[in-house]
Amino acid sequence: MIQDIPSSLTCFPEASPAKGDYVFQSKGDNIALTPWSRAAKVTQPLVKVGETTLFLGAAPDPIWSDTQYLRRLPSADLRFAGFCANHLSRWLLNHRWCGKCGALLTFKGASLHCTACNHEIFPVISPAVIVGILHQGRLLITRYADRPYRGPALVAGYCEVGESAEATCIREAFEETGLHLTRLRYFASQPWGLSGSLLLGYFAECTDAEVRLNDGELSEALWLAPDEVPPPPDPCGALSLTATMIQAFARGETLL
Numbered sequence: 001m002i003q004d005i006p007s008s009l010t011c012f013p014e015a016s017p018a019k020g021d022y023v024f025q026s027k028g029d030n031i032a033l034t035p036w037s038r039a040a041k042v043t044q045p046l047v048k049v050g051e052t053t054l055f056l057g058a059a060p061d062p063i064w065s066d067t068q069y070l071r072r073l074p075s076a077d078l079r080f081a082g083f084c085a086n087h088l089s090r091w092l093l094n095h096r097w098c099g100k101c102g103a104l105l106t107f108k109g110a111s112l113h114c115t116a117c118n119h120e121i122f123p124v125i126s127p128a129v130i131v132g133i134l135h136q137g138r139l140l141i142t143r144y145a146d147r148p149y150r151g152p153a154l155v156a157g158y159c160e161v162g163e164s165a166e167a168t169c170i171r172e173a174f175e176e177t178g179l180h181l182t183r184l185r186y187f188a189s190q191p192w193g194l195s196g197s198l199l200l201g202y203f204a205e206c207t208d209a210e211v212r213l214n215d216g217e218l219s220e221a222l223w224l225a226p227d228e229v230p231p232p233p234d235p236c237g238a239l240s241l242t243a244t245m246i247q248a249f250a251r252g253e254t255l256l
């Protein structure tokens with residue numbers, strides 16, 4: 001998975017830019033990752049992986065791409081660092097002013113701090129679930145109706161306040177497909193910096209196989225046998241928890 005890298009990763013390291021580092025920029029839904037040069041302006045080290053640091057800043061002549069570009073980077077270290085830089089940079093750019101008193105926030109250590117009222121804000125991580133729904137030896141493979149990612153997907157959604165991860169699985173499965181889950185079992189988790197999430201993966205069985213695409217989030221849902229599931233969408237293997245779960249199903253390793 002994306003987080004399984006040979007090096008260790010540090011958020012908000014103490015570092016000065018040097019040859020081999022990168023400048024990370026985001027603008028709307030797009031990002032640019034540019035090798036650091038003296039012409040670049042950097043404001044904040046975001047992530048260090050091995051000996052390479054990604055800085056928030058502005059590089060001359062950035063090449064903008066959508067965030068899916070990061071999952072096609074050939075280096076596993078840089079791929080995961082790019083994901084985490086995307087998560088942290090969006091948090092920084094979306095939290096400039098104190099929510100309690102309105103003063104400008106300053107970055108200190110690993111958090112944002114308000115010098116006027118002492119309010120402290122840590123990076124926001126959103127818990128979400130992914131569910132591999134099984135019925136009579138088949139897995140429900142879906143596609144999103146309107147997201148940049150067009151590959152095979154599983155039912156997924158964010159946890160709401162007051163909800164356990166298991167309750168989110170049951171609610172999302174019913175909202176998106178009309179299916180009632182039974183025998184829910186935890187599989188694995190994954191930090192996913194493209195959406196600022198911590199994904200919790202489950203497999204579950206359901207009472208019947210009649211799918212109703214209820215809320216418009218999905219465009220397609222198919223029950224597939226182990227030898228019919230698609231290969232991972234990323235050229236370097238199963239980066240996502242979704243692809244890892246689909247491969248586990250193909251190998252008969254769903255633990256259910």
Ligand SMILES: [Zn+2]
Nearest residue numbers: 098101114117
């Ligand atoms: Zn304040």
